Amino acid sequence: MKETQSGPYVLETQHITKEFSGVRVLDDITVGIRSGEIMGLIGENGAGKSTLIKIICGIYQPTSGSVSLEGTPVEINDYIKAKRLGIALVPQEFNLINTLTVWENMFLGNEIITATRLLNKKQMRSRAGKQLEELGMPLDVNLKISDLSVAEKQQVEISKALLLNAGILIMDEPTTTLTGHEIRTLFTLMRRLKAQGVTIIFVSHKLGEIKTICDRVTVLRDGKLISIDEIADINEHDIARKMIGRDFTQVFPKKKVRTGDDIILSAEHLVSGRVLKDVSFDLRRGEILGFAGLVGSGRTETAETIMGLRPLSAGRVTVNGKSVHIQNARDAVDLGIGYLSEDRQGKGIVQDFDIPQNITMISLKRYLKNFLIDKGTELEKSSEYVRKFNIVAASMKMGLRFFSGGNQQKVYLARWVDTNPSILILDEPTRGIDVNAKKEIYDFIHSLAEQGISCIVISSEMEEVMGLCSRIYVMKEGRVTGCLEGDRITEEEIMFHATGIQGEVFDER
Amino acid sequence: AEAGDAPIKIGVSIPSADHGWTGGIVWWANKAVDDIKAEQPGVFEFRVVTADSPSSQVRNVEDMEVWGMEYLVILPHESAPLTPIVKQVQSSGVRVFVIDRGLTDTSFGYVNIAGDNTALGTNSGKWLREQMAAQGLTNYVAMGGLPVTIDTERMDAFFTEMNKDSSLINLLGGNNYEFADWSTQKGLSLMETFLQKYRKIDAVFCQDDDVLLGVLQAIKESGRTDVKIALGGAGSKVVYKMIMDGDPLVKATATYHPSMILDGIHYATEVATGERSDDFHDASSPVTVTIPSVLVDASNVADFYEPESIY
Amino acid sequence: MNDNTITHDNRSLWSLIVRAVKGFRFSEHSTGMAFIILFLLAIIVGWPNFLRIRNLVNILRQISYTGIIGLGMTMVIISGGIDLSVGSMTAFVGGITIFFLNLFPGDSHMAVLAAGLFAVLFGAFSGLFNGLLVTKGRIAPFIATLGTMSIFRSLIQYFSGAGNILSENTFYPEVGAGSVLGLPVPVWMFFIIAAILHIVLNNTRFGRYICAVGANEQVARYSAVQVLKIRLIPYIITGATVGVTALLWSSRLNSINSSDCIYYELDAIAAVVIGGTAMTGGKGTVIGTVLGAIMLGMINNMLVLGGVSSYLQQAAKGLVIIAAVLLQYNKKN
């Protein structure tokens, strides 16, 4: 894993600079990628990682500088060209067509055709199925994308890129929604590809992953290249320091020892759709409650059912001791419940809205003055959040479309915080958020709990639920299989309840 | 009134060509203008403006008033919506010639060169009734144009005439008839359906020669021989030709000819050059010149057929 | 307008102007640019009549009927829908309003007032019908309103026996044919409704939500927006604007014909789209629609004033519309 390769770089960016309407987001980036290595790319939210990748893939054109392959400069005008040059991309945001099926999406732009120039559906179906299986995700390839959970979409997105058999594979935060199990499978696969000579660029905010899988790591900060290091020469701590430019230590705040005894929300035997079979749990005042489980175990469904976003076919929800009938999200909000969806793109932000418009979307009522929106207050309050969450934005008036993934996530979080909820359900709250910001968000969740607000954290990062929560429910196949507390919160216990198999513990480090 | 140097401004406002007959109107209007320009170069300035709806016709009249027209020749889409604006331009001194459809207000002075919808219906009905009686035919079907005022006038007159002979049975019962939208295609598909619905049809009245073409096509394609008479209306060139050539089904048509717009424009230029008096303008009611609807059959068709006409 | 414009201490007029010019984003004001170019063109083509006050007022009155409906249509289109039935609906509401007016014996201003209220309410009610088909019935707006387009037209033809419906109230024309301070009543209504809907769109919760729903229904639903309600109301608003136009048009003529107001939907939609509102929903402006409607009126006007061949008038109109939209080229991405 450590041996250094010589010879020309298989891919090199030379003095790449990128400006968006005068704002410089990449500044003179020169990075060489060696053939057959896994290069980690890391940096805070908005550091410019995705922008750099998009330039390599021809989606953006650099303001100045060039990209060369095997030592020769190439002009990559669009993704079509990049693909032809053997570059495949797993984008940060999903690029799947909701109305098409899994296999149709996987082969989109890359169809297998018969001698008569017709689609060879049979072959595509079976190859798609095989590819997914290799990723440890035996998904029905005939399902429509719109019926998939976020994690499943992520798998499809990865498989789609893998099917291209490209020489250079670029993955922009492929692991954000995957649980440990799937991540491990993905890593196995990446190692195998590497053995076959595939060059991989890997973006992640999880330092552990970088350390585990990469050969070298490139750190970006504020659009500038900070360092390129052999992974052996650097530890997680150093990476973090280079990323944020100062020392960085403790991630999780100290757990709250005891919460109030009164149960603020309880669910009894919830059943919904085909997925949710039997879910019961209690949430106490000021508690940070965790939900763990494998992909597709029904955690998101549970949250959406409580929010009235999915029909409740049986069971009962009680808020503050009163049985409630939540028909839609409005009812839930009126009861003081908030829900940050895991699907930021499809269910979270409005791409064309600017920061204030996105943040005040739910709490807009409070900004009314004589029935009209008081835009001054709206802007003021939003600026407060921008400061509080450290949102990197060129302008408050810019559509969220142009924001980096992590910053979009922060805006989305701010929207829910602004509703002053008494119960906040956070589904993958730190999805795509850098370590530093993660810490801020953890601290923030804590301060919410301190104020007596109850939080439910659904996360695929076991570390996150374990570090944050005082109690954890584990789900499996639409049922709650266990409730862990205190000393029982260990990875072994969680995995046991999530899979039903004893001892399957994931630790890549 | 002889104008000095500046040309006399004449505005012509007509419906746009949305079926054959209105197409004829556009053609005859342009022909009149071209003829006059050729005969008397530089004397007149024309605006021929088409409108696809009553409201856009109101606009057009307003716009031409601003342009400074002194004479207005108008074939209203519908009478009621155009009446106020026409009355207004008249009161500001513009000489007005209303073609075909009269206005709903008849308390001011203008020339109404009227086509006679009622007569078209009456002539058609009378001819058809007599023909059917003579041949011992009893069954007929009828088609209207569109549900608009002039159509109602025609059909009412037609049925009044037909109902004078109680031996005739309108298969669709009373005044309930279908609309063919003055379109060949609609006439075709409607006739196809009629031919399915009724085992025996002796005669067809479809009120319009464009529709008639579709009706004939449907009869031809069906291979049915029971239909003995097909009567359209308005007098298109194609139908005149059929009458002349002795078509077995098409033996007559009642005129309602788009060349009436030409008469109107000529009337206006004649008033403008002083050949005709403009007394009508100050009268308290319109001067009506009715262009009679003539029944054209083999006996007189030669007088009406004009090969270079578009309609 | 632009947040990160550097604030100068020097607040001289000159610096203000410089700042305004620099801050002016051409891509965002492309409708305005198209408007100015078209206006200049109209001055040339329609010289010297175009610039007469009388002509300009005429244009405004001419476009106000479909313009008012276009304002409501803007809301519908931003919310992700469309309403093809507005033309027939205008004739229908106008006709029923006259029936209603004729219920009152004798001439009375009260009756006219009642009829005015009735028209708006009945229009809103008809719009509600469209809206329910689209929201509760879950029928694609295009097809639902294509259906109601036939239905409204058919009903008014039936009620009127395919002819005219005449009002018996001699005060009625005061509404539609009247003027206030030199501007015709329809023009006033157009501007007033535009101002109201501009505020509704930009400064109310409802306005914010229709943009959200039009941009991404799913996101809106997850953000506690009552999507069905938000999609429904624009149809009611459009119905109300149809009611206003029906009132203005029928009272101007003191009658309505069953074939009136044909093609209104095309003019209204064209105004909205020329005004820069995206057919796909999610964003748009009321001011754009006002400009779009006026541009359409100017095109028509200059074709007549300029004396374009009657055969080619339609073609010229089509070309100018396309050109006007082409001028807004930059707008798209």
Place this chain on the structure above:
Amino acid sequence: MNDNTITHDNRSLWSLIVRAVKGFRFSEHSTGMAFIILFLLAIIVGWPNFLRIRNLVNILRQISYTGIIGLGMTMVIISGGIDLSVGSMTAFVGGITIFFLNLFPGDSHMAVLAAGLFAVLFGAFSGLFNGLLVTKGRIAPFIATLGTMSIFRSLIQYFSGAGNILSENTFYPEVGAGSVLGLPVPVWMFFIIAAILHIVLNNTRFGRYICAVGANEQVARYSAVQVLKIRLIPYIITGATVGVTALLWSSRLNSINSSDCIYYELDAIAAVVIGGTAMTGGKGTVIGTVLGAIMLGMINNMLVLGGVSSYLQQAAKGLVIIAAVLLQYNKKN
């Protein structure tokens, strides 16, 4: 059809039927359901004439003209566009085709063949014009084709002097008025083109790409799809189908009138939407459009056969369209 249907060993007819019924997803075949219900209704209302072979053939021929265009329109709508110009374009292409035909002296089958080719190519070329406005000109399809709708109509009126254009070739009607094996030529063309486009949509890359582009242009671009090209071609296809219809219609009567084929766009679009294709693009079927077109034809036919008041026929038609779409309720989510 369904890959994960369990395979039985028992291949008896009965088990096949059981499997077919079980495998039949009602929600996916709702257009078919609507069709069947409407068909039964038509039998009752139009008894006994509706079921006559001759009547059924008539219906098929009547709908084939707009139906053929609807097939091309299906592609355009799936790709996220719309083409309002098809009606005018049909008259335009038909007229120019007759001009072309009349260039050949004397009657000759060769001339008819050449005219046939010409019609399709010239139609495709006109469609290309629309497509370029939408793709290169980046004009919203609704407004671009609204513009060309006026332009095509205007041009043909200009060329024909707003009247008829008559063919001088007596063989020409053999194309449009002829029959093969008891079915009229237009019906054959309708089915053949439907079959071709069905395969294109479901079994070719291009078909897949228009779905992708219609559903999400951005995503398609990131999947290395040449978006502009994919959005352009459906307009060319539609132009070609317009060419076929222009050929069939003009040859049937051996002439064309400049005001012919008005409202074809509405019928074509209605067929597409009733057939279950989403106006928002991204998904749809050719078979649905075929059924949709036939349903429209049946509605017309049964209204006349059933003797519905002619004033209310439009309303009835609107209602039945809405009902037909309502029957497909489940389809939407």
